[in-house]
Structure formats: C-alpha cells, structure tokens
Amino acid sequence: MIDQLVIPLVKILIVLNATLVGVTYMVLLERKVIAWTQSRLGPMRVGPYGALQPIADALKLMIKEDITPVRADKWVFTAAPIVAMVPALIVYAVIPFGDTVNLFGREIPLYITDINVGLLYIVSVASVGVYGIILGGYASNSKYPLLASLRASAQLISYEVAITLTLVSVILVAGSLSMVSIVRAQESAHVWFAFLQPIAFVIFFIGGLAETNRSPFDMPEAEQELTGGFHTEYSGMRFALFFLAEYANMIVVASVATTLFLGGWLRPFPNVAWLSFLDVIPSWTWFLVKSFGFLYIFIWVRATLPRYRYDQLMRLGWKVLIPLAIANLVITGIVKVLLL
Amino acid sequence: MPDDPKAPEAHAPKAAVPAGPPDPAPPADLAPPAFLASLSEAIADGIAQTSYFVGDWTVVVPVARLLDVARHLCDAPDAAFDLCSDVTASDWPTRPQRFDVIYCLYSTRHRHRLRVKIRAAEHEGVPSVSGIWPGANWLEREVYDMFGVNVTGHPDRRRLLMPDDWQGHPQRKDYPLEGPGELLMENPIDWLKLRQARDEADIE
C-alpha cells in the first residue's frame, strides 16, 4: 500500500509544488539576472532583495479582474491556459531528479516513474502544449493574438522536428528511451552525451529556446510587434497560467537537456576516481545545479540578443537545424554500426 | 466638405490685419543668383516678382506657371532643387488672393535655397507639386487641411492632422478661436450624447 500509493502520491505532491515554486522563483531569477546585466537592481522592495516578489506577483495576479472579451469564444478562452499549463506539468512525471535515496529504511528513487518510452512521452506531451497557444490566440477573437498564435504554432511544430531528430541520435547512443537508462548509459560510458553529441546538444539548445518562445525566438509574444502576443487579451489568473506554463516549459527543457546531455544527477567526471569525494553532495543537487546553469544561459541570451524575424527563424529551423540534425543522426548511426 | 460658408462670415477679420508681407525688392548692388536668370530665360512669364530679405531669395510665380517653374527648378542643372524642404501657406484675408503658398526649395548639389511663392484666391486651384517632389505630398495635405487651399491634382488629398469630419480650416485667420466642439459645450449633456452616438457608430 505504501509503496503503491502513498510514496508516489507524496512524490507527485513534492514535484508539483517544487515545480510551481521553482517556476515563480524562476521569474524572480530572470528579473534579477536581466537587471544585473542591465546595471539595474531588479525587484528590491518585497522582502530582502526582493525575495518575496514572486508571492506578491502571484497575489496580484490572483486578485486581478479576470476579463473575458465580449466576442471571445468563452469556453475555449477559459480552456486555453489550462491546456497550456497541464502538459508543462505532467512532463515532470518521467524526469529523474536524482538517484535512489534511503529514507526511513526504504529505497526511494527520486523520480515519479520510469517508463519504457519516457523520452517519447516527453516529446508527445510537449507537442500537445501547442494547443494552449493556438486556442488562446484564436478564442480571443482579435487580430494580434491570432497572428501571434499562428506564428507560435508554426514555430513550435517546426522546431519540434529538429529537437526530435536530435533526441533520436541521443537514443541511438544510449540505446534506450527511458530517462533513467539514459543517465545510467552516461555513467557507464564515463562521459556526458554533450561531448559525444555536441551538434545535437547545440541544436537542442537552440531548439529549446525556440520551443519555449524565448528570445531571440520570442516572436509569438514579440511585444514590439504584436503588442502582447497570443495572450494579449488575457488578464488575471488565466494570464498567470500562460506565464507559468512558459517558465515551466523552460524548466522542462533545462531538465531534459540536463538528463540527456549533461549526465543528469551524476557528478562531474563520474569516471575520475579521485573526485569521488564529490559523492558526498546528494545527487539531486547536481541535477539542480546543472539545470539552473542551463536556465541561466537562457536568461543571459535573452538579455543580450535581438530578436529574429519570423521568416529568418523559419529559415534557420528548416534549412539549418533540421539538415544538421539529420546529418548528425546519420553520422551517429554509421559510427555506431562501425563500432559494434 | 471643403468650406463651410457660414463659419468665416461670423468672425470677420479685424481691420488691423495687414494686406500681405512686404516682399522687398533686392538691393540694387546685389545680383540675383544665376539660376534665377536662367529661369526667367527659360520661362518668360515665370517670375512675377523677385524679392530679397535677410539673405533669403524669394520669387513670386503666377499660379498658372507654378508647375513649369517647379519642373524647371527641379531639373535645370544650374538650379537642381532636388529637395522640397517645406510647403506652407499664410493667410491674408483682406487680400482678394488671400493665400500665399510658399515652397522652400533646397539643392543638395549646389547647396542653395530658394523660396517660391504663389498667391491664390480662396477657391482657386493650386496645382500639386507632389509629382515633382513626392515629399510635397503630406506638406500639401497639411496646407489643404489647415488653410483649405484648393490643391488640385494631388494623389491623396485628405485631411492630415485634423479628423476627417472636421469643419473649417483652423489656420485661417478668420477661424473662430473657439472650435465647434467648444460651442457645443454650452449644452454639455446633449453634446456628450451626440459624441457617444458618434463613437458607437465608429466602433460598429
């Protein structure tokens, strides 16, 4: 009973809450990092160094008036943020945050589940997330959101192809679709896959930026062009859901990148024996450190780069990233066959 | 909706209004620039008057010859006025030809300036020079909008700064300093109702 029901439920509870808290603090982190980049201080008023700012933001968004435009499609308008948020959250079910730990005499693995088709699950669930954006733009019954949502969906679908192709080459190296097995494969290969698959890693990083609508690919919400993007007409909690979904997706991309390319919960140089004193640090710490390093780069990029134009972005996706990913896949396959 | 005939009559111009700018003739010891000589050579009746004031040369041109003069000034190699830096007007309501329309020209090649001026009556058609200098397009629209100068042959003659349904031309000297909107303020509730009805019509 405990193993079947209680422990998974507790794990789900912890992961869900940690994600939501992580997402809100991700917003603070972004504001702070960008502020430092721009020689500002960022939020400073709420709590010490603005540490309670996310709570204030959440409160503000909750008590704000929730406006539905008169001619909006009410049901779809309400459903869209939920559709955007849910896939972003359920992806965490298969992400391994750490190795097994010993708690109260039980071996507890630090992931909710390890399914056979974990990676495929992530890809397919993420592909459903695009509905939130399309429907949000469509249901608002307004031109700018509609344009933005069409842009967004075309962008997401295009970059999904490139990302999936890089994942296939990782699967080829790891020999499994299970997230835990992929980490174990990196342990036994004594090397992070970022070094075995550098091209795939770079493509995944760029594709990840595009998939999460981050600068320089933030066309769908390009404020200067499309006022607010697909969520222009949203306010209050529904807007907050879109907002949180975006950051949750960022954390998903960072987690997946960490698991697939940066050795997941493994310490650096898992094969170097004299570094074994690093094992004292719990495995999930490594995971968090790597993920947040990745997220930091996301934010850094946003503060630095201008935005691509829509057609340039499509060109980059279809004419550069996808051919590169295919070439990488073919080469990986050939090398794998030759080595075996 | 060019001119509301009632509005100007209601506020007749004061007697003190002068009859026009002095446009002093150039001093005898100052030779006009060469392009003016060649202009009067090319178009015999092109220049009605030449004047010089604080360093600026101005030629007054008959309305009928405006396009010819403009074309010559733009194309002639010694003039080469390729930049029409301003088109504006001034209103002298006591004069029969009440409007001065002024074209400020500049040549990026020779770096000299010239003002071309025409005098036009209230409804007299002033040919548009936007075919010669495309940049005159908006400037002429503004002149039309503000003075009601009847610019003819303009590709896109709409009001520019004022709303499309505005009555009258604000820069005229006889334009009432309280606009139609202010007059309606005497009965604000009716005015608000009217405005709301209009806004709703706009939204629909």
Add this chain to the structure above:
Amino acid sequence: MGQAIAFYTLSAFILGFAVLVVSTKDTVHSVLFLVLDFLFVAALYVLLGAPFLAAIQVLVYAGGIVVLYLFVVMLVNLKRSPEAHHDPHRRARLGFVLAALVLIEVGAIAAYSAGGPVRPAAPQAPPTAAATAVSAMRAVGNTEEVGWLLYTNYLIPFEVASMLLLVAMIGAIVLAKREL
C-alpha cells in the same frame, strides 16, 4: 476489475467525444473534441499494453494532424455555415439508414459470438523465423518489439509508407501554394 473500470470509463469518453465531434456546429470545437478523443484512445492503447503506439498517437495525431486541421479551420474563413446550404438532392437520412445497417450487422456478430469469447485456445505464433525472434525480443519491451518487426518483416511496407508520406508532402505543398 480495475481494468474493466478503466475500459468502460475510457470507452464512454471515446464514444462521447466522438459523438460531439460529429454533432458540434462550431468547427473549432469539433476539432477540440477530436483531440480529446484521440487522447483517450491513446490512454486505451496504454491499457492494451502498447505504450509506444500511445505515444505515437499523441505525437502524430494530437500534436500533428489535428493541429493541421485547426490551421485549416482557422484559415478557411466561413462567411456562411456549410450546414446552412440546402441541397434538394441530398438524402441525409440515407446516412442514418446505412449506419443502422452497420449497427445491425455488428449486433448480429455480437449475438453470434455471445456463446463464447472470440478467443483462440492458445496464441498461435506465426510460423516464421522472424516471429520466433520476436518472441525472443518480447521480454525486452514493447518499443523494441514494434521496432524489430518494422525493420525486419515489414521493411518494404515501411519504406512504401515513407514514400507515401513524401508524395503526400509534395502533393500538399503543390496544392496549397498559390503559385509555384
């Protein structure tokens, strides 16, 4: 027991959403119900022990094909509803009659097989060499199993399918592009 509950719940959702797909007036809502329907079908595949196919169902159907439908619905600007058009030659009732016929047929099959489940005495493995390899692979997992079959026994159909997709892609581009 748990399986039965899962099956009946999923079936109810699948059929309910299917009915909504064909009965809803607003095309966009219809497309949305189609997505939900597909998601529940994917859940049914998980129940049937085919997680790989479930993932494919979500990825290709929900994440790909239906997005395409949504795009077309949004691009096609309907000034009047197609249902508003009445064609005197159309016999919509014929559809119901045909459907009823199919229903009767299915009912007949169900009644015929009601005596016992349509279940062979024992699973009869096809007598090919590859199939034996498959049974050897069975322990490894569903994905490997499907992959093995796809790339051995069904390699040619697989290649034909990829050709079909290529042709469809070219065809779609030619059709949708205004001028080439």
Add this chain to the structure above:
Amino acid sequence: MITPTHYMLLSAALFIIGVIGVMVRRNIIIIFMSIELILNAVNINLVAFSREWQHAVGQVFAIFVVAVAAAEAAVGLGIILAFYRNKETVNIDEMNLMKW
C-alpha cells in the same frame, strides 16, 4: 473481464459514429475528421488483437494506419484549401463539378 469482443464493440461503435459523421455532415472538414475517427476505430481493433495474440504485428499495422492518416490529412486539407480559395466554401454538396 474485458474480452476482445468488448474492444470490437467499442471499435464498431466508433466506426459507426464516424460513418454517420461522413454521411450527415456537409462541412468537408468535419467529414475528414469523421474519417479520422473511423481510422482510429480500426486502430483500436488492431491493437486489441495485437494484445490478444501476443504479437506486435497489430501495432505495426496501426502505425501504418497512422502514417496513412497523416498523408491523407495533408493532401486532403491541401485540397480543401485550394478548393476554398476558388469557391469560398467547404460544403461537400457544392463540390459537384469536375472543374471550377
């Protein structure tokens, strides 16, 4: 106990709903979606038997069906777009000419 018969009945019911959609609706997009429902009904059957026979070949065929569905959707929607551009309609009853 859930037997293949149950799955067959479910599949048949879904199939019939799809058929009714095809026959009754006039919006060609909805008709296409009904066809997708029919294909899914087929897939449920295939997968159910795949489990019953303990053989993955059913799933392999289901994958082929998915591929065919993708191809059909791409070409079909392309035709709809091309048709719509010329006739401004997506009504199946108005698509009765060989040319337009």
Add this chain to the structure above:
Amino acid sequence: METPTVHHGAMFDTNELVLNMGPQHPSTHGVLRVVLRLDGEKVVDADVVIGYLHRGIEKLSENRNWTQIILLTDRMDYVAAATSNVGYCETVEKLMSLEVPRRARYVRTILCELQRIASHCLWVGTHAMDIGAMTVFLYAFRERELILDLFEEFCGARLTYNSMRIGGLPLDIPPGWDKKVLEFCKIMDSKIDEYETLLTHNRIWLERTRGIGVISGPEAAGLGLCGPVLRGSGVPRDVRKDEPYAAYDEMTFDVPLGTSGDTYDRYLVRMEEFRQSLRIIRQAAEGIPDGPIVGKVPRLIKPPAGETYHAIESPKGELGFFIVSDGKSTNPYRFRVRSPSFCNLQGLRRLVRGHLVADVVALIGSIDIVLGEVDR
C-alpha cells in the same frame, strides 16, 4: 448549440488582412497609427495616420509674444527640446538681423550637440528594443541621464528646458560646467563602444537591419527625407556644414554617410554621429570664449515686417522655422515649423512596402520620429 454560430476565423482571410497598428501600440513611439494591408505577413500597402498629438502649436504661437513661443518649441521635439529652442531663436535673430555674442553661440553649440547625443541615446535604445535587444535600451538611458543632469545644472529643467533667449542665453553657464561636459565626453566614448559591441557585429542585428527599407539617395531627397535618414542613403546633406549656424563654422567635424541606404546604414550613421558630436563638444567646451551672453536686444522684441525661413540640424534632421512678422504686433503673424520627423515619417509608406510586419517596427525605429514634433 441553438445560437447562431459565430465564426471566429472571420477576420482571417486567406487573401488580405488589414491590421491597425496603433495609436496604442508599444512600438509606434507614441500615438502613431499605421494601417497596414497585409498579404500573410507581408505589407502590401501602409497608410500612416497622424494627428493624435496635434496641439496646434503653430496656431497657438500666433497669439503668444515672441519670447513666450520659446516655451512652446520645447513641446515639439520633447527629447531634444534645446535644439528646437536654438532653432526658433536663431530664426527670430535672423529676422531681426541680431548679432549673437560668440560665447552664447559656443554654448548653443554644446547644448545642441549634447541634445543630439541624448536624442540618439533614446533612439538607439528604442530602436534596439524594437528589434528585441532590450539591454541596449537601459544602457543608453543610463548615459542619457548624465546629459539630463548637465542640462539640469544649466537651466534647472530636465526635459522641457526653455533654455534659450532671443539674442543669446538666459543665464551664463554655471562655474565648472564646461569641465563636467568634458568629463561626460570621456565617459561617453567608451559607452558608445559598449552599444556597438552589442549590436554592430551581431549576426541577428545584421540580419534584421541589412537590406531592410533600402532607399536610394535621389529618391530619399525627393521624398523630402532629411537628417540621418538622408545621409544613410549617401546624400551629403547636413545643415551644420551647408548652412552653418551657432558656432559650427568654427568646428571641425565630419558628416558620416551611408552607402546602401538601408536600416543598418542609418544605424551606422547615427552611431558615428555620436562620435562626431563628442568631437564638436570637446572643441566647443575647451574653447568657450569670454564675453557677454546676450547681444544687443531691444526691450520689446518686435521684428520688422517680413518673412524668413531658417533651418538647423536637429538630431532628426532639418528643423526649419518659417516665420512671418507683420512688424506691428508683438506676436508673429504666421509661425510655421518644418519638422524633420514629419517629413521623415512621410517616407515610411515607401519604406515598408514589401517588408514584413516585424520590419515595420524596425523601420519606424530607424527613421527616429517624435510624435510631438510630427503633429506639433
């Protein structure tokens, strides 16, 4: 489901879409409205609608006396108010044939160039922001703040300065102010490099600006474009050089020119203008002569009857004033402003045709308009 179906796709046709950009849009730099006719995302035609900030400054000025108008000129180009002050005062001085003391002319030059840097700071920030590079915006505002501090010290205001009088200056410069200006020049030098590091060789920046809104020199001149937009197309036109005013005839500086006339060239021209402005400020601040700050101005300013046009180079281009005096009253008979933003904005329609919506935003940024000056 008995209610009639509302087709939400109704506004999205496969053919043309009319998109109304503004007057409340984050990147129209105020209350500009552009009605775009789109084919997909490509702009087929654009109609620029202005007048939302029309306050009738020209009409108002006909009922103000000559000194009061200086205050109104502040409200035109509110990011470079001192330049408008100088332009107006010089025009009246020309009309009255007044001699301005050399010291005043030097200070005017410094103020004009500081204003140019401040205006270009705002421009580079918002332009980069429009294209998505948000950091440059805050960097540029950091330096603009220093300039505003200098202005505050000079005339007590930070935005609308009222910093000029007909015939000279209202006040002498505070002691040590010229040193501070020189110090600022030293800081600014490295900051310009900072902006350029972020943008000039950035690949995305190049892709977004190169070949966007190309216009040839003769066409630009014909459209009445002026200032950096015209110079970006390679036309050597700078009022400071061609018709020197203030103390520009005593300064040495170069006029940067573009070659291809695209958005990137306009960007480069303005970046180089930063440096040239600093060069002028250094020369002027080091050589401020002693002497009076106001010329021989009559107590009652009443120019003789006549009309004149005088132009100066504002940060946006040729800022011209056409003033008619009737010689009798204490206010102008006709006051006309030829504002560079107005004339440059006219070219927007020509520039955006055939580009994408995202480029419209980049192009509005690249012509650098201030709506207060467009609508007056």
